[in-house]
Amino acid sequence: AQSVTQLDSHVSVSEGTPVLLRCNYSSSYSPSLFWYVQHPNKGLQLLLKYTSAATLVKGINGFEAEFKKSETSFHLTKPSAHMSDAAEYFCVVSPRLYNQGGKLIFGQGTELSVKP
């Protein structure tokens, strides 16, 4: 069975400080992993995706994530938070590698707040 756990429901940081959003996954197969961001009353925007051997994945808006198979983790980071980063973030797994568009399994989301 596949599952995704986002370890924090809410994270608050100050503008200019680093961001860490934690995600652990469980998958019987080599998965595809994604991070999506959702701003209020909007759909989801793809931040980055992991589908290959490159364990450090760079995404848009300065975000990156590191795939650690031994820890079954895919944490999202950003060196310096911006006010516009305040949003809901979803860690998502698609169970099979190279099937990036199959049925997605969503984490429960992490709300990121950025203080001025």
Added chain:
Amino acid sequence: GAVVSQHPSWVICKSGTSVKIECRSLDFQATTMFWYRQFPKQSLMLMATSNEGSKATYEQGVEKDKFLINHASLTLSTLTVTSAHPEDSSFYICSARYRNQPQHFGDGTRLSIL
């Protein structure tokens, strides 16, 4: 980048009416489209998956007669909420993908049933 347009973005209607939501892929052919429902402060719940030209596959617990899905072309899928009631009020989001590429999401539709 891939763009998915969802319309309307907000709809308010009376109980008992039917509401149609459109999802269009603007710059790619969507071989598969997905419909999700999202409750406040919660994650997305997959309702159904539709492939162009075939019947939608509904997730367990989703009433297919209540939520009618049509995927008539490679760029358009519609979700019709039939005889809507207040408990159907929610945020509905569609996504589309081309073959095994990542899903691209619409901006969602806020449905409020009075």
